[in-house]
Amino acid sequence: MNWLVETGYFAAAVVFILGLKRMSHPTTARSGIHWAGIAMVVATLLTFLHPQIDGRYGLMLLAIVIGGGIAWYSGKKVAMTDMPQMIAIYNGMGGGAAAAIAAVELMRMSDNPALIEEHGSLALWLGVLGAMIGAIAFSGSIVAWAKLDGRIKKAMHFPSQQLINMIVLALTVYLGVVIAAVEPSSSLVLVFFGLALLFGVLLALPIGGADMPVIISLFNALTGLAVAMEGFVLGNAAMIIAGTVVGAAGTLLTQLMAKAMNRPIRNVLFKQFGGASSGEQSEIEGSMKASDPMDAAVQLAFAERVIIVPGYGLAVAQAQHKVWEMVELLGERGVEVRFAIHPVAGRMPGHMNVLLAEAGVPYDMIADLDEINNDFETTDVTLVIGANDVVNPVAKSDPASPLYGMPILNVDQSRNVLVIKRGQGAGFSGVENHLFYLDHTHMVYGDGQKVVGDMITALKTL
Structure with missing residues (x-):
């Protein structure tokens, strides 16, 4: 019996590895999770046959029922x-x-x-x-x-x-x-x-x-x-x-x-992120220029190429579904729209990808930093929703900044930039974002879901 258990464990481990491999790409991630889950179920069932269990099936079943029940309920909710x-x-x-x-x-x-x-x-x-x-x-x-x-x-x-x-x-x-x-x-x-x-x-x-x-x-x-x-x-x-x-x-x-x-x-x-820097950081030139959802909608509607950069603010506002609704309207007008994802956007690896997938955004519209960074200079409008430090140009230009050397999305190279943000505060690093003060950047203040909703209303009237 022991050889059967060990052989089964090995087979389950192989399937688990294959499932993990499939999780590395969005198009196969769902099936990868299923493969890994099946492998874990098989390994758990095989454990009941292990010689060292010595009849403790009741405790095992109790643990599975309690743990599985809590996980199922919390996963659904x-x-x-x-x-x-x-x-x-x-x-x-x-x-x-x-x-x-x-x-x-x-x-x-x-x-x-x-x-x-x-x-x-x-x-x-x-x-x-x-x-x-x-x-x-x-x-x-x-x-x-x-x-x-x-x-x-x-x-x-x-x-x-x-x-x-x-x-x-x-x-x-x-x-x-x-x-x-x-x-x-x-x-x-x-x-x-x-x-x-x-x-x-x-x-x-x-x-x-x-x-x-x-x-x-x-x-x-x-x-x-x-x-x-x-x-x-x-x-x-x-x-x-x-x-x-x-x-x-x-x-x-x-x-x-x-x-x-x-x-x-x-x-x-x-070391605390955004701690003391090695010298004086460069002064900010210019001022923030406020815009409204109607003007922002006009810019997007008459653009040829648009890139949307989501950040944690999008997750907090739960605006992903509204954003996809807006993208569909822009698509009907012939606007080419793509999403740019920074590796550390959000609060966990792949956070933004998960949110966009929940809203039904096709995988081929989502690109990571390396894939899309050279495309910003040919983009008519970049829409930033709730992102901050990952689009701050001082990371490329100011050696005294705590962000210096951090790879960022080259949003500042776009012809026009729109930023949806609740207020004028700095990002998690505590560093002011020079992107917000550029001549071609306009700020649209407010809750992300409400602002995008107003932009959708405006698009429908154009």
Whole structure:
């Protein structure tokens, strides 16, 4: 029976990897999710046949019913605008599950030292490391969820923060070494987990909203690595393969997100975004020029090429459906419309893609930064909805700016720019957006959904 379970685990892992591969492109992402889901169902069912289960089917079924019921209900009810925090909390649950497995195994070893020889020293070391990583990912993801859900309103800083973080991390690592090299006593294990959970909280508290896509990717990578390590402890091939793949994918995505912001991972974790710059930033010339929805609609209606740049403000206003309705009206007038997505737009990787897909925007109308950046100079009108730092031209021109070197969408090269924005505030970095003061930029102030709705009304009268 064991060979059947292991073979099934391997097959499920292969299907999971293929599903993850299909998730890398919008046109195959839905089927990729289905493939990965089927693989997880198969792996779960095979676990019932595992020889080590020893008749604990009732507890397994209870856990599946409770966990599956909560996930099904929350998945049906969650709004697309709340998807980032849902991703964060689910990711945290994965890290917490890996840490819980490690806790059980370490407590068993503390009660029965003979199990240490049975598992082997390498498994013990990996179990401790996986426990630490999983606990950090769990508590850090909870804080990320609280920030995204508005329960924690802003990044939190206190004196000697980084020093305290390093002390907590050093103590956690020290206890981990003692547990793995000397003795996994119950009291040490509890203190070890407490410190790891505390470090996860301290790590995530100072992270600002602009860095959220990076930190969510990082915690996702940590969760995958923790699962893989605990899979080694349990001798579970499915956990090892799936965790390794998720950890590797999360690590690559984290690097891509950090590159898109031109910020090393260490700066994301240990330096506030938009902190003190190296010199005086360039002064802003000109002034913001207000426009109204009617004038904006006229500009769009008589343009040949239009690019729409969505940002987090679009998600907050839940304006994606209105935007697509407006695009359909422009299409009827022969206007060529495309969407430009910056890699870190929104609050999680792919956030804007998800919102546009929900509204029914065809995939071939959506382009990322590298695909579309050279097209702005031949664009008649670029419409920016709720984006800020990712379109700020000082990232290309001002070495003293915290944004300098960050790849941005070349919106400033368009012939005309329209910006829908609630007010005149700066972006998450705290840097004033020079785009808003250019001669060919006009601001349309107000809630994104209402403004676009007014523009639709105006288009229908032209």
